[in-house]
Amino acid sequence: xxTPTHASIADTVDNAKATPxxxxxxxxxxxxxxxxxxxxxxxxxxxxxGELAMYSVMWSEHCSYKxxxxxxxxxxxxxxxxxxxxxxxxxxxxxxVVDIGEGWAVTxxxxxxxxxxxxxxxxxxxxxxxxxxxxxxxxxxxPVAVMDQLRFGAIDHPDTxxxxxxxxxxxxxxxxxxxxxxxxGETVFDPVYQxxxxxxxxxxxxxxHEDLKLANASxxxxxxxLFGARTGGDGIGGASILASDTxxxxxxxxxPAVQVGDPFAEKVLIECCLELYRGDLVEAIQDLGAxxxxxxxxxxxxxxxxxxxxxxxxxxxxxxTLTPEEILMSESQERMMAIVAPDKLDAFLAVTGKWxxxxxxxxxxTGDGRLQIFWHGEQIVDVxxxxxxVDGPVYERPVSYPAWIDALQxxxxxxxxxxTDGEALRGQLLxxxxxxxxxxxxxxxxxxxxYVGGNTxxxxxxxxxxxxVDENSGLGFAIATDANGRYCQLDPYQGAKLxxxxxxxxVAVTGAVPAAVTDCLNFGSPENPEVMWQFSQAVDGLADxxxxxxxxxTGGNVSFYNQTGDTPIHPTPVVGVLGIIDDVAHRIxxxxxxxxENLYLLGVTATELSGSAWAATVHGHxxxxxxxxxxxxxxxxxxxxxxxxxxxxxxxxxxxSEGGLAQALVDGxxxxxxxxxxxxxxxxxxxGVDAAAALFAESTGRVIVTVPREEDVKFxxxxxxxxxxxxxxxxxxxxGADAALExxxxxxxxxxxxxxxxxxxxxxxxxxxVTEPPAx
Numbered sequence: 001x002x003t004p005t006h007a008s009i010a011d012t013v014d015n016a017k018a019t020p021x022x023x024x025x026x027x028x029x030x031x032x033x034x035x036x037x038x039x040x041x042x043x044x045x046x047x048x049x050g051e052l053a054m055y056s057v058m059w060s061e062h063c064s065y066k067x068x069x070x071x072x073x074x075x076x077x078x079x080x081x082x083x084x085x086x087x088x089x090x091x092x093x094x095x096x097v098v099d100i101g102e103g104w105a106v107t108x109x110x111x112x113x114x115x116x117x118x119x120x121x122x123x124x125x126x127x128x129x130x131x132x133x134x135x136x137x138x139x140x141x142x143p144v145a146v147m148d149q150l151r152f153g154a155i156d157h158p159d160t161x162x163x164x165x166x167x168x169x170x171x172x173x174x175x176x177x178x179x180x181x182x183x184x185g186e187t188v189f190d191p192v193y194q195x196x197x198x199x200x201x202x203x204x205x206x207x208x209h210e211d212l213k214l215a216n217a218s219x220x221x222x223x224x225x226l227f228g229a230r231t232g233g234d235g236i237g238g239a240s241i242l243a244s245d246t247x248x249x250x251x252x253x254x255x256p257a258v259q260v261g262d263p264f265a266e267k268v269l270i271e272c273c274l275e276l277y278r279g280d281l282v283e284a285i286q287d288l289g290a291x292x293x294x295x296x297x298x299x300x301x302x303x304x305x306x307x308x309x310x311x312x313x314x315x316x317x318x319x320x321t322l323t324p325e326e327i328l329m330s331e332s333q334e335r336m337m338a339i340v341a342p343d344k345l346d347a348f349l350a351v352t353g354k355w356x357x358x359x360x361x362x363x364x365x366t367g368d369g370r371l372q373i374f375w376h377g378e379q380i381v382d383v384x385x386x387x388x389x390v391d392g393p394v395y396e397r398p399v400s401y402p403a404w405i406d407a408l409q410x411x412x413x414x415x416x417x418x419x420t421d422g423e424a425l426r427g428q429l430l431x432x433x434x435x436x437x438x439x440x441x442x443x444x445x446x447x448x449x450x451y452v453g454g455n456t457x458x459x460x461x462x463x464x465x466x467x468x469v470d471e472n473s474g475l476g477f478a479i480a481t482d483a484n485g486r487y488c489q490l491d492p493y494q495g496a497k498l499x500x501x502x503x504x505x506x507v508a509v510t511g512a513v514p515a516a517v518t519d520c521l522n523f524g525s526p527e528n529p530e531v532m533w534q535f536s537q538a539v540d541g542l543a544d545x546x547x548x549x550x551x552x553x554t555g556g557n558v559s560f561y562n563q564t565g566d567t568p569i570h571p572t573p574v575v576g577v578l579g580i581i582d583d584v585a586h587r588i589x590x591x592x593x594x595x596x597e598n599l600y601l602l603g604v605t606a607t608e609l610s611g612s613a614w615a616a617t618v619h620g621h622x623x624x625x626x627x628x629x630x631x632x633x634x635x636x637x638x639x640x641x642x643x644x645x646x647x648x649x650x651x652x653x654x655x656x657s658e659g660g661l662a663q664a665l666v667d668g669x670x671x672x673x674x675x676x677x678x679x680x681x682x683x684x685x686x687x688g689v690d691a692a693a694a695l696f697a698e699s700t701g702r703v704i705v706t707v708p709r710e711e712d713v714k715f716x717x718x719x720x721x722x723x724x725x726x727x728x729x730x731x732x733x734x735x736g737a738d739a740a741l742e743x744x745x746x747x748x749x750x751x752x753x754x755x756x757x758x759x760x761x762x763x764x765x766x767x768x769x770v771t772e773p774p775a776x
Contacts (some may be wrong), residue, residue, distance in 0.1 A: 010324050010375045011049035011750060013382050020046050027352020029056035035393055042387050050380040051089050053325040054388055057291035058200055061560050067526035070556045071536050074543040075553040083552040093214055094135040094287065095205075096554020097515045100580045103209055104469050105138040106477050109200035110149070110520040110576050112559035117199035120258040121166025123200050123719045126174040127235075127261040130333050132203040132288035133178065134266070137273050138336065140213035140618045142203030143167055144453065145467050147522070148185040148201050149481050149574045150444075153194030155436040155765045160189070163197050164766055172447040177263035178270070181456045182448035183465025186481060186574075189436040194563030200520045200557075200574050204479060206469050211277055215286040217300035217308060217339045220367040222283055224297070224308060225345075227352050227359040228269050228335040232318035235259035235292070235331025238480050265334040272355035273336065281340065281348045287427040288335040294328045294388070296337040298371055301385035304339075307366035307729035308385070310373045339365060399536060400529035409490060412624030413615035414607050418692035422746035425691060428618050429662045430749070432696070432756050435617040438659050439761035440670075446770040457584035461671070463506040463655055464579070466587055474583035481577075482505035483522075484658070485570030486611045487626035492534040493570045494626050496541035501629045501700055502657050503577035504549060507705055508638035509653040511588040512579030516548055519556035519575050524568020526560045534571040542573060548631040551577070552718070588645055590654045592706040592732045597651060599676060599730035600715070601661070602637060603702030605683055606674060607693040613658045614696035632702045633724075640722050641703065649711045649718065656702040662695040664704050665741055670758065675739035678730035680746070686727065691746060 016022075026036040029052065037053050039047050043215025047055060061067060076091060084090075089097035090107055095109035129146055136143045148171050153160045168713035175182050183203075217224070235258065241704075276282050284304065286296045293315070301308040312324050322330070340348045345361070352359040355645040366372075371388070373381035419425050432438050441460070457476060458466035464480035475642075488495030500517070505516045519542060524531040546553055562569045581587060609615050610624025644650045656664045661683075669676055680694045689697065705713045720724040734740060739751035763769050 005702055008375065010378055010380050012378045012380055013048055016048045017045050022046065024052055026052060026056065029053070031058055035059060038393065039570065044384070048380050049325045050328055051383055053295040053329045053379065054298065054397055057329055058388045059293050059392045061290050061526065063295060064392045065558055067395045067560060068398050069394050070396055071539040073115055074539060078543045078547045079552060080547070080550065082550050087552050088555065089139070090213065090552065091555045092485065093136045096516060097139060098520060098554065098578060099209070100469065100477060102470060102473060102475055103184055104475060105115065105207050105209055105212065106204060106578060107136055107141045107187045107207065108133055108202065108204040108479065108576065109555050110200055110481065110518050110574060111557040112520050112522060113199050113201060113560055114197065114522065114562055117167050118163065118197055121163045122170040123258050123260055125167040125170030127259040127333050128199055128201040129174040130173055130261045130263065131289045132201045133180070134289065136203045136205035137213060137270055138285050138287045139205065139207065140211040140277050143180055143203055143270065143275055143463065145183045145465060146180050146202065147183060147202045147465060147479065147481060148199070149483065151190065151193045151572065152187045152505035153189065153197065154191040155189040157406045161766055167197070167199055168444050170445055170476045174261055174263045176449050176473065177633065178267050179452050181452050181459065183450050183456055183459040183467065184480065185263055185424070186440045186483070187444050189322065190485065192485065192570050194555065194564045196569055198522050198562065198572060202481060202576055204467070213277065213282060213285050215300055215303055216284050217304035217365050218306050219283055219341065219365055221342060222365040223340045223342060223345055223361050224363045224365065225308060225338045225340050225359060226335065227338065227357050228316060228360050229262065229265050229332060230316045230318040230358060231322070231327055231329065231330050231335070232332045233322060233326065236326050236329045244265050259333050261333045263667060268355050269334055269336065272352055272357045275351050276348060278451050279347060279351065281344045281351065282338045283341055284339040285286050286337050288333060288337060288532060292330045292332065296762060298385040298389035300337065300339065301371050301390040305369040308363060309366050310363035312373050313377050314362050316358050316360050319775055324380055340769050343628065351465035363649065375628050382523060395525050396508050396530040397532045399532045402530040407645060408623050409625055413609035413612060413621055414624065416615065416619045418690060422693065426747035426749060428614070429695065432613055432617050432663060433666055434757040434761050435613065436661055436761055438613055440758040441762065443762035443766055444767045457587050462510065462590040464510045466510055466512070466581065466584055468584045476581050476584035478507045478510045478512035478581060479576060479578040480686060481571050481574055482506065483574040485572040486612070486616065486622055487539060488571035488573065489622065490611050491624050492537040493541035494629065495584045496538040496573045497545040497627055497629050497631065498700065499573055499575040500542055500545040501631060501634050502655065503575045504634055505655045505703065507577050507579035508589060508641050509590065509655050510581070511586055512581040513644065514549070514551055514579045514638060516551055516578045517553045517575060519553060519573060520557065520559065520575065522559045522562050522569065522572040524563040528568060531568050538571055538573045542575065545631055548637055562745060564713045568625060586645065588650060588653045590652060591668045592674055593672045594651060595674065595708040595733050595735060597708055597732045598728055599678065599732060600705050600707055601702065601727050602724060603699050603707065604699065604725050605687045605689055605694055605702065606699045607689050608697045608699045611648065612660070612696060612698045627698050627700050629700045636724055637701055637703065638723050640719065644715060644718055647714065649715045650705045650707055652706045653671065654704050656704065657698060660696045660698050666754050668704065669739065669741050670755055673735060673739050673751060674732055675734040675741060675751060676730050676732050677742045677744065679744045681714045682727050683729065
C-alpha cells in the first residue's frame with residue numbers, strides 16, 4: 001500500500017472547528033452560496049475539505065436530483081396494485097427488478113453519459129457502458145445485454161464525425177470486450193444536439209429471485225470492503241462539475257473529469273462478483289460510479305440506517321499523490337464496495353484473490369448513525385450519511401409556459417404542400433429512406449457483437465431486442481427504447497406519451513407482453529423556467545401513460561444542463577419498455593419471409609404530419625402538434641397481437657412510427673429481401689386521407705402484419721371480435737433480383753434501389769461499413 005505525501009496536511013474535523021473563518025472553494029465545486037450555508041448549519045461548523053468534497057458531489061444535480069425530485073415522485077404515486085404485481089425492486093436502488101416467472105427476474109436500467117461523451121467521446125461512451133453494467137451487477141444479476149440511445153448533431157457538420165467515431169468505438173470496445181450483445185437502440189442526427197450529443201446506455205441482467213442483492217449497509221461490525229481497480233485521478237469532480245453544468249460556447253475543455261475505462265478489468269469483476277454471490281459472501285453491495293467513494297459509503301450507510309467508519313488510507317491507489325479529498329471524489333472505473341460479515345471475510349478475500357481482483361478492507365459498519373472517515377488516524381469526515389445521500393436540497397424551480405410554443409403549435413405540417421402524383425411521391429419516399437434518421441444504421445450496429453452469448457433471439461434491425469433467459473423453457477424478455485425530441489418540442493406531455501407508446505408497441509410486435517419501464521430524461525438547464533415546464537410536462541405524460549397502460553416505472557436517470565450557451569436541446573425523454581415472452585422460439589419477426597401472404601394494416605391513419613420525418617426531410621419543417629395517442633387502444637392492439645401469435649395467425653409484425661407506412665413497408669421489404677405489392681385506395685377511402693398522408697403520416701396504434709392465406713379468415717375474425725380496425729392493403733411477392741415495393745397506381749421501386757439508398761447515407765459521412773459484426 002502506498003502512503004500519499006499529503007498525509008500531514010489533511011483538513012481534520014478538529015481543524016474545521018478551530019478555523020471557522022477559513023475560505024473554501026465551494027463555488028468551484030459546484031455548490032451555491034445557500035447550499036454551502038446549509039452544510040454549515042447541518043454540521044454546526046464549516047465542513048472539512050473532505051466533507052466539502054462529499055457534499056459537493058452528492059448534492060450535485062447529477063447525484064441528488066434536486067431539481068427533479070418533486071416531479072419524479074409522481075412515478076411512485078400514480079400506481080395501481082396491478083402495476084406492482086411483478087415488481088420486485090422499484091425506484092431508489094441501483095436498478096429496477098421485475099419477476100418474469102419460473103423463479104427468474106430481470107433487472108434493467110438506462111442512464112446518461114452525455115457530457116463526458118462530448119469532451120472525450122471514446123472514453124465517455126465506454127465508461128457509460130461500464131457504469132450501467134456495474135449497476136446491474138450490484139443487484140446480484142449477470143449482465144446479459146446492452147443497448148444505446150445516441151443523438152448527434154447534423155450529419156454533415158465538421159465536428160459530428162469526431163463524436164460519432166469516438167462514441168461508437170467506445171461502446172463497441174467496452175461491450176464487445178465484456179462479451180455482452182448489443183441488441184438495439186437508436187441513432188438520431190439533429191442540429192439541436194450539435195454541441196450537446198446524448199449518449200444514453202442501457203443494460204439488462206438476469207438473476208434467480210433468491211440471488212437479489214441490495215445496497216443497504218447493516219449489521220454492526222460487518223466489514224466495508226473496496227475491490228476492483230485501484231483509485232486514480234480520473235473522473236475527479238465529474239459528477240459535480242461536469243455532469244451538472246452547461247457547456248460554454250467555447251467548446252469542450254473539461255477533459256480531466258472524464259473517466260478512463262478498462263473492460264477487461266470489469267469482465268473479471270463481473271465473474272468475481274457472481275462467485276461471491278454464489279457463496280453468499282456479500283451482505284450488501286454498491287457499485288462506484290458518479291461520486292465514487294463519497295457516494296458508495298454515504299448511500300450504503302443511509303440505506304441501511306446505520307453508520308460506518310472508514311480508514312481512507314487503506315484505499316489502494318494508482319496515483320500516490322492523491323489527496324484524501326481527491327480519493328473521495330475520484331470516479332475511477334471498475335470498482336465495487338461490499339459489506340461483508342467478519343466470519344466470511346477470509347472466504348471473500350479468497351474469491352477476490354482467485355480472480356486477481358485487488359481488495360482492501362476500509363472499515364466497518366457501526367450503529368451510531370454517523371459516517372466517519374479517517375486519514376492516518378485523523379478524522380476528516382463526521383456526518384449523518386442521510387444528509388449527504390438522501391436529504392440533500394430539494395428545489396421547486398420556477399416554471400413558465402414557453403413564450404414561443406403557441407406560435408410553433410399554430411404552424412402545422414398539414415398546411416405544407418403534399419405531392420399527389422406517383423413520381424413525386426416516389427421521390428419523397430426515397431428522400432426519407434436515405435435521410436440520416438431513417439437510413440440503414442449498419443455503419444453503427446455492425447461494430448457491435450449482437451450474438452455473443454448465444455441467447456440473442458432478436459436484435460438490429462428488428463423493433464426490439466430479445467434475449468433467451470432459460471435454455472430449457474425458452475423463457476425470455478424483449479426490450480425496446482424510443483424517444484422523439486421533435487414531438488416533445490411541440491408538446492412535451494404528448495411527446496413523452498408517444499415515446500412510451502412506441503416502445504410499448506415495439507415490444508408487443510415481437511410477441512412479448514410489456515411489463516415495466518425505465519427512462520432517461522434528457523433536458524436543458526433546470527435554471528431555465530421554460531425547460532422546467534417541459535420537464536414537468538414530460539414526467540406527467542410518462543406517469544399518466546404508465547398508469548393507463550398498467551406498467552410501472554422501475555427507475556431511471558435525469559440528465560439536465562444539456563444545452564450549449566442559452567440554447568437547450570429538444571426535450572428527449574428516452575423510454576425503455578421491457579416485455580416477457582414465454583418462449584423466444586415463438587417470437588414474431590419484423591419482416592416477411594414467404595411469398596403470397598396477405599399484408600394487413602392494423603389501426604387508423606389520420607393526416608398527422610406535424611413533427612414527422614416527412615415534414616423534416618422534405619420541407620425542413622417543425623411545427624404543429626404531434627400525433628394523438630390512444631393508450632387504451634395501444635393496450636388493445638398489444639393484446640390482439642399476442643392472441644394472434646398464440647394462434648399462429650401472423651408470420652411477421654412491424655410497427656408504424658417515423659416515416660409512417662412508407663418506411664414500415666421499406667423495412668419489411670429490406671428485412672429479408674422479399675417484395676410487396678400494396679394498394680392505398682381502401683386507406684384513403686376509409687380514413688379520409690390523401691396518398692401522401694396514407695404513406696407518410698405518423699398516426700399511432702398502427703402495425704403491419706403478414707398473414708398466411710390459410711389463416712386469413714381466422715385473423716379477420718380475431719380483429720373483428722376485438723373491435724380493432726383492420727384493412728388488407730397488399731400481398732408479399734417476388735424475391736431475389738425481382739423484389740420490389742410496388743404501390744399500385746403510383747410507383748414501383750426495386751428492392752436493390754431501396755437498399756442502395758438506405759445504406760449509402762452513413763458511410764458517405766463516416767467511411768465504409770464493417771461488413772461483418774466483429775467476433776467477441
